[in-house]
Amino acid sequence: MHPLVSALEGSLIVSCQAYPGEAMRDPRTMAQVAAAVVEGGAAAVRAQGLEDIRQVAAAVEVPVIGIWKDGTEGVFITPTLEHCLAVIEAGADILALDGTARPRPDGRSFAETVAAVREHFDGPLMADCDSVESALLAGELGVEIIGTTLAGYTDARPRTVGPDLELLEALAGRLPATSALVAEGRIHSPAQAAAARATGAHAVVVGTAITHPTSLTRWFREAVTDR
Incomplete structure (x- = not known):
């Protein structure tokens, strides 16, 4: 297992993202949020967008998992x-990408994309x-981190109310020793995070x-007003 990934075992990774049009949708703000969660013990952060990645990487000393969301469909x-x-x-420090079998805009398969990335x-x-x-x-x-990020967001599986513990259980112990299973998606409480870890997640x-x-x-607000 890659040393960077091995070091994340039993840790919390925090995704620092805001969406277009929101008040916090600013790379400087996301860098400050990233620094704040690292102060709280986050072992790595996940950042979205090129400028966010640059500024977050400059603001923290933990690994940065970078993604670039382009579009809203597929x-x-x-x-x-x-x-x-x-x-x-x-x-x-870590490149995250869609790992599904769905068609990609450039016509490459997931396997072809991974092979091409490895060249660089x-x-x-x-x-x-x-x-x-x-x-x-x-x-x-040979992908080093396998995330459950998109479980429930495609047609492959129904969307669970919380994390897809059934998927985690189905994958626990079935991945190569070089790959780490990481839980992501709809983890809304410490109890759910603990359940994901207990079900076999390397990190959450x-x-x-x-x-x-x-x-x-x-x-x-909904808890207060919807009574």
Whole structure:
């Protein structure tokens, strides 16, 4: 297992993202958020967008998992080889990309994209997967981090209320020793994070429940007003 990935065992990774049009949608703000979560113990951070990656990488000393979301439909998380190389150039320590079998904008398959990236980058890759099949394929291709990021966001699996513990359980112990299973997606409480870890996750990624005050405020407002 890659040393950078091995060091993340039993840790919390925090995704620091804001969406277009939101008050926090500024790379400087995301860099400050990243620094704040590192102060709280985050072992790595996940950043979206090239300028965010640059500024977050400058603000923290922990590994930065970089993605570039382009679009809103189909494959849009670091969807092409061009996006992958740009994320690497921006300073990501770990490159994350869509790990599903869906068609990609540049016509390459996931396997072809991974092979092409390896020609330029010797750091770890993270595959954002949606099913047992996509996760196992990523493992066969030597991808170092297998995330459950897209479980419930494609047609491959139904969306669970919390993290997809059933998918984690199905994958635990089935990946190569060089690949780490990381839980991501709809982890909204410490109890859910602990459950994901107990189900076999090498590490746990939390985003919205820590770094998205718009959603947090909405949850509390609904709890107060919807009575």
